[in-house]
Amino acid sequence: xxxxxxxxxxxxxxxxxxxxxxxxxxxxxxxxxxxxxxxxxxxxxxxxxxxxxxxxxxxxxxxxxxxxxxxxxxxxxxxx
Amino acid sequence: xxxxxxxxxxxxxxxxxxxxxxxxxxxxxxxxxxxxxxxxxxxxxxxxxxxxxxxxxxxxxxxxxxxxxxxxxxxxxxxxxxxxxxxxxxxxxxxxxxxxxxxxxxxxxxxxxxxxxxxxxxxxxxxxxxxxxxxxxxxxxxxxxxxxxxxxxxxxxxxxxxxxxxxxxxxxxxxxxxxxxxxxxxxxxxxxxxxxxxxxxxxxxxxxxxxxxxxxxxxxxxxxxxxxxxxxxxxxxxxxxxxxxxxxxxxxxxxxxxxxxxxxxxxxxxxxxxxxxxxxxxxxxxxxxxxxxxxxxxxxxxxxxxxxxxxxxxxxxxxxxxxxxxxxxxxxxxxxxxxxxxxxxxxxxxxxxxxxxxxxxxxxxxxxxxxxxxxxxxxxxxxxxxxxxx
Numbered sequence: 001x002x003x004x005x006x007x008x009x010x011x012x013x014x015x016x017x018x019x020x021x022x023x024x025x026x027x028x029x030x031x032x033x034x035x036x037x038x039x040x041x042x043x044x045x046x047x048x049x050x051x052x053x054x055x056x057x058x059x060x061x062x063x064x065x066x067x068x069x070x071x072x073x074x075x076x077x078x079x080x
Numbered sequence: 081x082x083x084x085x086x087x088x089x090x091x092x093x094x095x096x097x098x099x100x101x102x103x104x105x106x107x108x109x110x111x112x113x114x115x116x117x118x119x120x121x122x123x124x125x126x127x128x129x130x131x132x133x134x135x136x137x138x139x140x141x142x143x144x145x146x147x148x149x150x151x152x153x154x155x156x157x158x159x160x161x162x163x164x165x166x167x168x169x170x171x172x173x174x175x176x177x178x179x180x181x182x183x184x185x186x187x188x189x190x191x192x193x194x195x196x197x198x199x200x201x202x203x204x205x206x207x208x209x210x211x212x213x214x215x216x217x218x219x220x221x222x223x224x225x226x227x228x229x230x231x232x233x234x235x236x237x238x239x240x241x242x243x244x245x246x247x248x249x250x251x252x253x254x255x256x257x258x259x260x261x262x263x264x265x266x267x268x269x270x271x272x273x274x275x276x277x278x279x280x281x282x283x284x285x286x287x288x289x290x291x292x293x294x295x296x297x298x299x300x301x302x303x304x305x306x307x308x309x310x311x312x313x314x315x316x317x318x319x320x321x322x323x324x325x326x327x328x329x330x331x332x333x334x335x336x337x338x339x340x341x342x343x344x345x346x347x348x349x350x351x352x353x354x355x356x357x358x359x360x361x362x363x364x365x366x367x368x369x370x371x372x373x374x375x376x377x378x379x380x381x382x383x384x385x386x387x388x389x390x391x392x393x394x395x396x397x398x399x400x401x402x403x404x405x406x407x408x409x410x411x412x413x414x415x416x417x418x419x420x421x422x423x424x425x426x427x428x429x430x431x432x433x434x435x436x437x438x439x440x441x442x443x444x445x446x447x448x449x450x451x452x453x454x455x456x457x458x459x460x461x462x463x464x465x466x467x468x469x470x
Contacts, residue, residue, distance in 0.1 A: 029219025035262040038320040043350050043358065046257075046267060046316060046328075051119040051138045051152075052404075052425060052463050059125060059461055063431065065368050065392055066334040066342035068271035068312030069253070 046071045111189045111216045113148040116141050119467045127429070127459025129161040134175075136465075146187060150195075152180040163455060164391070166440035168285050168299060176201040182210070189216040203236035203282075208249075220259075227253040237282045245278030263320040270313045280304035286389045287439055288380040295447055297439060298380060302388045304373075310336035326350040334368075340393065342368035346400075356408040364400040376435045377449075391455065395434035402427035404463075420468040427461040 031039075038044060047053045057070045121136040134155035142148045154177070161171035182195030191214040199206040212227035231249035253271040260266055280302045287297040311334070318328035327349055334342035348362030371393035373386035404425035411419045437445050437452045445452050 029221050031219075031221060031259055031262050036259075038263050039259060039265065041320065041324070043324075043326045043352065044265065044318065044320055046265075046318065049119075049406075049423065049465075049467070051121045051136050052423070052465060055121065055123050055136060055463065056427070056461070059429075060366070060398075063392060063459075064342065064366055064396070064398060065336070065338075065340045065371070066312065066332070066344060066366065068251070068273050068310060068334065069269040069314040069332060071267070071269070071314070071316060071330070 111186060111191055111214075111220075113142050113146075113184060113186050113191075114140055114150070115469055116148075117467060117469045119465055121463060121465035124462040125459060128431070128457040129163065129166070131159045132156050146185055148184040148186075150180075150182045150184075152178075154178040154180075163438050163440050164284055166443075167287070169283060174201055176204075189220070190214065203238055205234040205236075207232050212253075222259075223255075223257045225253075225255040227251070227255070233277070235278045235282060240282075243282065245282075247275060247277035247279065249273065249275045265318050267316040268314070269316075270311070273308075273310045273312075275308045276306060279306065279308055280388065281390065284388075284390060286375065286378055286387050288378045289447075289449070290380050294449060297377070297447060302390075303384065303386050304388055305338065305386055308337055310334065324352055338393070339372040340368055340370065342366065356411070358406040358408075360404045360406070362400075362402045364398075364402075366398045366400075368396055370395040370435060374435070376437050377439070389436075391433055391436040394436045396432060396436075398429055398431050400427055400429045402461075416470050418469045420466065423463070423465050423467065425461075425463040429459045429461065430456070431459065432456040 042048060053071065061067050061070075117138070117140050119136070119138040121138075122133070123136060124133040125131070134157045136152065136154045138150065138152045140148060140150045156176040158174045158176070159171070160174075165171060176199060178197065178199040180195065180197040182193060185192045193210070193212045193214070195210040197206075197208045197210070208229055208231040210227070210229045212225055214223060214225040216223045229249075229251035231247070231251070233247035233249070235243070235245040235247060237243040251271060251273050253269065255267070255269045258266045258268075285299045285301055288300055289297055312332060314330060314332040316328070316330040318326055320326060327347075329347045330344070332342075332344040334340070334344075344364065344366045346362060346364035348360060350358060350360045352358045371388065373384070373388055374393040375384075375387050375389065376394070378384065378387060402425065404423065406421055406423045408419065408421045410417070433455045436455045437448060438455045439446045439448075
């Protein structure tokens, strides 16, 4: 599926702005602080081992064309 | 003259390591600085005639209650006799060294990060500056991160000291994490990357054939566009099982101005076996279409504006199966340390190409013209690392 780049960029920008504006509103959190014990478990992390995760991202980026939007990763590849 | 072909796609990992230092792994609770820790990693990759190994050392330390500093040192020691090397050059060895430094500043629910990375080998220099801002909202249930990176590379060439071609790069990323329930967390990421400059490999070439002479290939230089723009979007989820385990998955889509489209799907499962031992298994599948200008073999009579033979630009797939073990060898404070773990991870990746043929010198398919078997290989990835927190 080919996503028009301009449309995607506008969507992301509007989404970010919307969230920033909504953050000024008072919203009652539906998961109370005392209900977040599971989330505090060390296994509940998208990148529990950052060095290992980043290394694997590098392995794939160096051998596949896809790049960007990796978990725990914020940059692209200068490889050619 | 011995021509040396270097797999440039392995060289620059500047942007890969920066986010570790910047804590882009978005926190799920109230905004806090990253944990103080040090990781000593040994990494090894073997496959397709390439062997790469080396250390990666991460040191992270907070200063006061608002500032955290991170430093990462990384080395790739490369021995390559890949199919590209054996087609256009000779086996070689090389070393790449990278240093990354970053600082984070936490105020209320906002984290500001600034970092720099420097990667160097004998014919490639990469420098990157990185900035991000992360904010938690809606009772700390939602975290939004915006990131921007600016890269400046210099592409050199062995035996050509005058060559110093630039590549300019820009990354723009937004990342949103959402605690959905007390057991489910979602993450949505989008990143756009633009590059301009010397994007072709100075060592790799294309292969041409003369229809009147079927017994040889003619090597010539690649012709790449001077720009490349890509977009990637990813959706991730993880679920905390009632008996203490984690089920997680990811789908990611990609497309770029070279007409490459990619799709990745992965699933994984993390299970604590004992208080001090955890196992993780994961499976990943990736597929991509080929670049508009990729050609395995070109008719010498055809005139093309752009043409390249990097197999990573071919229609291809990869399938990964992996397992890791994590042993917490102490979890009570000892001396200056709070806890420590020893970890081992093994992944096997199967690569398969739809058009690329192994035409290395002397190979059985070097001058194959029709119904040629396409290239595939398996790679083994190994990691051994120790982590300590303090």
